[in-house]
Amino acid sequence: MRAEHEAGATTSGALRAHNRVRLLRAVHDCGASLTRSALTRDLGLARGTASVLVGELAESGLLHEEPAAEHGRGRPTQVPGPHPRGPIALAVDVREDAWEVAACELGGRATVVEVRPHDGTPEGALVPLGAALRARLERLAPRVVGTGVALAGPVRPGGLVDIAHLRWTSVDVPGLLALPGPLVVGNDTAFAGLAEARRGxxxxxxxxxxxxxxxxxxxxxxxxxxxxxxxxxxxxxxxxxxxxxxxxxxxxxxxxxxxxxxxxxxxxxxxxxxxxxxxxxxxxxxxxxxxxxxxxxxxxxxxxxxxxxxxxxxxxxxxxxxxxxxxxxxxxxxxxxxxxxxxxxxxxxxxxxxxxxxxxxxxxxLGWRGSLIGAMESVFDAFLTVDAVDQWRRAHA
Amino acid sequence: MRAEHEAGATTSGALRAHNRVRLLRAVHDCGASLTRSALTRDLGLARGTASVLVGELAESGLLHEEPAAEHGRGRPTQVPGPHPRGPIALAVDVREDAWEVAACELGGRATVVEVRPHDGTPEGALVPLGAALRARLERLAPRVVGTGVALAGPVRPGGLVDIAHLRWTSVDVPGLLALPGPLVVGNDTAFAGLAEARRGxxxxxxxxxxxxxxxxxxxxxxxxxxxxxxxxxxxxxxxxxxxxxxxxxxxxxxxxxxxxxxxxxxxxxxxxxxxxxxxxxxxxxxxxxxxxxxxxxxxxxxxxxxxxxxxxxxxxxxxxxxxxxxxxxxxxxxxxxxxxxxxxxxxxxxxxxxxxxxxxxxxxxLGWRGSLIGAMESVFDAFLTVDAVDQWRRAHA
DNA sequence: CGATTATGCTCTAGCCGTGAACATAAGTCT
DNA sequence: AGACTTATGTTCACGGCTAGAGCATAATCG
CATH class of the missing domain: 3.30.420.40 (ATPase, nucleotide binding domain)
Structure with a gap:
């Protein structure tokens, strides 16, 4: 009836999927800093279960384990982090005179890959941005799980954006960007708040x-x-x-x-x-x-x-x-x-x-980088769900 | 890390408990109006699973099935509703000059059982209320799963209440009521909003x-x-x-x-x-x-x-x-x-x-009854959890 | 009165997580 | 250097769960 009732698994098959996502989410939220043994404890899993889950996730290119830097006394543990061919979120911050694109791995590492000034008109800003993003999507092919775009104005359903100080009214952002794949258009302030909630x-x-x-x-x-x-x-x-x-x-x-x-x-x-x-x-x-x-x-x-x-x-x-x-x-x-x-x-x-x-x-x-980070989080929020992760696994079997 | 990650079952044992609560919650939220077959469909369960769950819940005195009033074409179905010896929530609305107590069944039916005027002082209002509630708790013995009290002022942690227009400052409501069992003290407006969300x-x-x-x-x-x-x-x-x-x-x-x-x-x-x-x-x-x-x-x-x-x-x-x-x-x-x-x-x-x-x-x-209904919902929200339901089942085995 | 339809009940197959036993890889002590 | 200690990873049998099929049941419809 309400969303909370839907949450959680109902079948034993969904249980596995649910725990897979929980593990992936935990890796992402901690910035790929926790060891496998710490994750196992935090999520309340048995060591055997964690073993199977990590194995599956590594096999489908979602996670990659590396030896932990610091050793304690017993058998050394591994640190699950982003897979070298794992999912990527493209995050974009559109400002009044320029835009900035970052490629982000699971775990939250963001690399700014492109910055370009624009003339402040919807077409002048968004059409070249769309071209740049399409080029990047093609190069990274199946790794990109979505694009998040931060804009300095209210976003209505369907991605219509109004920015009073740039005289943008009902600008059809998804239409002008014309991207394949999932797109999240959001308000820069809301994204900054999201970033603050997750990493600030x-x-x-x-x-x-x-x-x-x-x-x-x-x-x-x-x-x-x-x-x-x-x-x-x-x-x-x-x-x-x-x-x-x-x-x-x-x-x-x-x-x-x-x-x-x-x-x-x-x-x-x-x-x-x-x-x-x-x-x-x-x-x-x-x-x-x-x-x-x-x-x-x-x-x-x-x-x-x-x-x-x-x-x-x-x-x-x-x-x-x-x-x-x-x-x-x-x-x-x-x-x-x-x-x-x-x-x-x-x-x-x-x-x-x-x-x-x-x-x-x-x-x-986070200073002025919050909007970009929030755009990333928003893309990964859409990806770190049972459906999206299952889809990736089917494609990367 | 965040609450949502905790939601849902992680072990197969918890799966059953989770589905039990989902079913109970669905019965409560619909006001015990849905048939068993409708519930089975809505919750996405197999008929066999629903059969087991309803059987368990009926046996532990949480649900009671009665024949559905209207028949379709096939075999007639039953309507799961509150058990005659099932859980009860006590809901109280404290107004500036009187208070009102209602006994509420699962499904939301509330029966006002007592109304009494008071003198507006914390002691004058709450000490007799506490006595009345204790008497009722004793009579209903193990059926009461909690008491919800609505008050016309902000409620701070620990149940401290300030009501400016009655000159109540930091009134220790749980202390004055001195009740055994779970107690939820809440703001009448928040409770009215909760009622509006659930049944308005x-x-x-x-x-x-x-x-x-x-x-x-x-x-x-x-x-x-x-x-x-x-x-x-x-x-x-x-x-x-x-x-x-x-x-x-x-x-x-x-x-x-x-x-x-x-x-x-x-x-x-x-x-x-x-x-x-x-x-x-x-x-x-x-x-x-x-x-x-x-x-x-x-x-x-x-x-x-x-x-x-x-x-x-x-x-x-x-x-x-x-x-x-x-x-x-x-x-x-x-x-x-x-x-x-x-x-x-x-x-x-x-x-x-x-x-x-x-x-x-x-x-x-809901008119002026929202606060009372919200107080009830709040008690059942605390009860309709895996832990509380399991506890009831252990006690009513 | 038989055909139809929807639901309840029972049982098996398949999947999952737990937990114990075992394997492994370090640090630590003598 | 070698044996002991400690913590973690791996494997596997076990109990528990839900789905789904097949059958039983009880109403309506023609």
Whole structure:
């Protein structure tokens, strides 16, 4: 009836498949760092079972064992890691003026293989990207299990994307890319949150909040290691809640949005400078440098953004009670340059019962790479299922 | 690593237990309405497997089969339902001036067995309630699998409850009740949301939003059939986000809270009447009657609340993209009396991309009984697990 | 009243994981 | 250097599970 009832095996045949995926997932999640004996213990398997499973996975080209570097006392164990001809996820981060493609192995190692600037139009960005990806897919032939593409705007069902600051409306991303094979199109903020949940500051956290500051602000709630998707797939839009009391119309079509007060657009507006249209990242970076150096006007602008960030975070913490809050993008800089202002407004906006044990607010360890890593995780999430792994095994028998 | 990896059986022995719980869960969720053959199909089991499972469950007093009312063409099938000596959940709804106890069978049938007024103090309310529950537990002896208690305030770990309008602070509910056996203490709004997800307007919805209007306003996000819990268990606090632009201090310790603008406290304040302190429910009901009859001042107050409700809902819809929004408590009345005002501010606050297919906003079908039903569901959620069911079977061998 | 249809029951075949016994490969002690 | 200790990998018999086929059962339909 509900998804959870479907989970788990029902037949003894499905049991094997289920454990295969569990093992593969564990290898991926730990970054291929755990030894076989540790995995056997963690997953609660008998040594014999683990033996059979690893054997099968190695034979079908999904895993490859190498001797562990450090030895203890007994018989040395092996470390299962990605197979040299194993599955690959292509991850793409599309920014306002360039895109970046990475090839990622099971375990999470990502290698950037291509970076190219573009003109900011849907066709100018996505058609060459599609060609580059198709070329790479052909070269890597049957190894690629999917492509994940991160974009800086809401993604509707069918991969339709709107990016207000680039004037993209209902851009048909899958259509323009024209790729064979599985494709995941996602919001960069949601992907960054996913990355944070799997390999960043929200690892192991039951309920976490991730906020990404760029031109404006986005965010998602992370529950049990994955961002909440929303009914139509359009999550990560915390920036479009009216949390700071304004009522100015926003580019999104609503008004009073929190995202208007936090981000480089807001920074530049504070100083009376031109903003919007996807320009101004360099300008904003200079401004942050000025603030770091102590320039008074810049510092005031940064403090204002940090305060608005803190106020909004308090509201979201009141509502959702997360265990931790991570900040990425320019959020890292706001945290670094104006922590007192951020925390003052954060604490003032908390309910009394939240003040006792407020969540920690931490800058992301993944920096600007979160979106790319999240795109990878999203592809592997689709692959690390009973159906997809079985399909690979049939093809690589 | 994450919860989902733990789900499902890993050994063949656990397979049987897993399928037992799946079957029991399916019977409960459908309200004991499905026939055995329908269940067999829905769960994807073989007829032989279902035969064994139902037999075991009947023998251990968990299920009881009765002939199906309607016959088709072939051999008539049976309907598995609650066993006459089967598990019972006690559900309690504690209101500001009275509490109510219901005994609930597997399948969801709830029978109110006791209602008693109280004086509004923690001891005055909870000590007699504890005595009443202990008496009932003793009478029903080994059948009660747990007690669920709904309260109108945030619940912290350990069952500590704060109810601002009753001046309850850090009330130790489990301590005052002093019950043997499992106890679930929960927020009434979260419970109402759970009920809505299982047996109301959010049934089968992947992402839904439930809002409960009483003195003020609470709400939860429903994901995959369950309300988001929050890290410390304190969810359902959407009322304490600043979504309507105010900045007045709130009883919760924060300021500008949405809940100050929606609810009976807000209604009475609009008319310059005394409010707060848990008094005024009768007054508010008279006021709603007056608005229904067309009294102008009352209508204005209701419209203002409905507008503030709509504005907040738009913000939450922007952020979370739910498939449906349900309203319970006085939210039903606001929906009935001032739908245009509600919808106008709702639609104005939506992002453009949300306007295409906005979620439906529907009044709850469960009315004021949601909290009680949710408390029951919460108890059965704890029981319908491999461990708890196995324990019952060992005791009832 | 026999044919049809859907369901329940029983039994065998095939698969899976456990756990014990054995094999292996190190470190460690004398 | 050689024997002992320790931890891990491998193999295999065993018990348990579900699927599926075949048969029994009980209703409706013509």
């Amino acid at each position: 500051g929200l690892r192991g956290v039951a309920v976490g909040l991730h906020l990404h500051v760029d031109f404006d602000l986005g965010g998602t709630l992370i529950v049990d290691g994955r961002p909440l998707a929303g009914a139509t797939g359009v999550g990560a839009e915390f920036g479009h809640m009216p949390l700071t009391g304004g009522d100015a119309p926003c580019m999104c079509g609503a008004y009073g949005c929190w995202g208007q007060e936090v981000g480089t657009n807001a920074l530049l507006r504070h100083l009376g400078l031109a903003h919007g249209g996807g320009r101004g990242r360099d300008h904003a970076e200079r401004l942050l440098s000025a603030a770091t150096a102590g320039d008074e006007a810049a510092v005031r602008a940064v403090r204002s953004c940090a305060g608005a960030l803190g106020r909004g975070v308090s509201a979201l913490v009141n509502a959702h009670d997360p265990e931790a809050v991570t900040l990425s993008g320019f959020g890292v800089d706001l945290h670094r340059l104006a922590l007192p202002e951020l925390m003052e407004r954060f604490e003032r906006g908390l309910m009394a019962i939240r003040r006792e044990r407020p969540p920690r607010i931490v800058p992301s360890a | 307007g959010l049934r089968g919805v992947a992402v839904g939003l439930h809002l409960h209007v009483d003195f003020d306003l609470g709400g939860t996000l429903i994901v995959d059939g369950r309300p988001l819990a929050g890290a410390t268990g304190v969810g359902a606090e959407f009322g304490h986000m600043p979504l309507t632009g105010g900045d007045a201090p709130c009883m919760c310790g924060a300021y500008g809270c949405w809940g100050q603008e929606v609810g009976t406290n807000a209604l009475l304040r609009h008319l310059g009447l005394a409010h707060g302190g848990g008094r005024g429910r009768d007054h508010a009901e008279r006021l709603l009657s007056a608005a229904t009859a067309g009294d102008e001042a009352a209508v204005r107050a209701v419209r203002s609340c409905a507008g503030a409700l709509g504005r907040g809902v738009s913000a939450l819809v922007n952020a979370h993209d739910p498939e449906a929004v349900t309203l319970s408590g006085f939210g039903v009345d606001l929906h009935r009396l001032a739908l245009p005002e509600l919808m106008e501010r709702f639609e104005r606050g939506l992002m453009a991309i949300r306007r295409e297919r906005p979620p439906r906003i529907v009044p709850s079908a």
